[in-house]
Amino acid sequence: MVGYGCAGAAAALEARASGADVILLERAGGGGGSSAHSGGEIYLGGGTPIQQACGFTDTAEDMEAYLLAALGPHADAGKIRAYCEGSLEHYEWLSSCGVPFKPSLWDSPSWVPPTDDGLMWLGENAMPFAAVAKPAPRGHRVTSEGYGGKVLMKVLAEAVERAGIRVHTDTYAGQLILDGGTVTGVVATHFGKTVTYRARRGVILTTGGFADNAEMVALHAPRLTGLGVTSDGGDDGHGIRMAQALGAGTARMSSAQVGITLIPGLVVRGLLVNAVGQRFINEDQYPGLLGQAALFKQDLAVWVILDEQAYEEVPVEERWGVVPHYAAETIEELEQEVGMPEGSLAGTVHEYNRHAAAGRTRTSPRTSAGCGPWNRPSPPSMSAAA
């Protein structure tokens, strides 16, 4: 096994459980990878005990319908189906390893909630998805202060140790060994020394992504070039290249999570508009989808338009330091300050409020999660943050 993040730990444990003699190779001084840096929010559904304890019913079919709609077009339908059909089993597997989830709901949009609540919405209750699949919150958060990835990896590492799996750290896998069309080993380096591993049954690569390899990013996902990267710093893509060198195929290399620095709690209380003052997505969708739409469709020229009351409603500690770039007394003044065409933002707000006044909101009537309409026709003071 090459790479000791969450995928490596899971594969190693399962291989061991099926009787294999496993060695985990890890380039860093210890396991963890980007998994240990992550929020520890794991997408699970189909009626997990945590969902049930929080009063939600869910099915694998609804989970699948949501993911197909949210990840499309061209989503990998086979993989999504397997992921959803296996979701309860995945939850049980994590639990059996000792991964903790608290049976309580954080009922407000967020990247990472400020509490240790174990369940959160990840856009399931936003339109148009709420009309496609019965909404249920599926973000399962590993119980932790702040980001849960560190707890996830600590618990999985304990399970790896209990299972007697050998871990060789500071060991960088550089090349796969091929014998007659079969991968039979790995050539690695350990403090400058070459170490050769012979695999009796196979080699599994779980080396993470390539976000830290600028050349690969430019080649496969050029739209992401030059943007900030969130990773453990070691996503050099070498594991992928080792496999490619033997002729392995790759898929979806251009896909990426776009972690735009918008505060979901602020966005849902306002309007998200482009450079010409037009809304381009429902503000209560999963923040990763907002980021993708902002980058791929609007070239990141986007603004969150808020009134003062909405801004104040979000506690300072949940604003992650975001402050307004512009403030004005009226929408017209604001659009002028930001440099939008005359009447553009004012037109958007007028239309939005006309629909809101008629009871047509962007929030599904089937849910109550806090994403109310933005229906304050004459805000005392407007501000824009981006």
Ligand SMILES: Cc1cc2nc3c(=O)[nH]c(=O)nc-3n(C[C@H](O)[C@H](O)[C@H](O)COP(=O)(O)OP(=O)(O)OC[C@H]3O[C@@H](n4cnc5c(N)ncnc54)[C@H](O)[C@@H]3O)c2cc1C
């Ligand atoms: C700040 C942050 C927050 C995130 N939050 C979430 C979240 O809440 N929910 C979610 O689903 N996802 C989240 N993600 C994404 C998620 O962390 C990753 O998709 C996931 O951890 C990838 O797991 P992995 O096991 O494939 O890779 P990793 O965890 O990166 O593990 C790969 C391991 O392979 C090792 N390795 C690489 N190359 C070699 C080599 N040649 N030889 C030996 N070892 C090698 C690396 O050192 C590393 O330890 C977040 C990511 C970040 C950075």
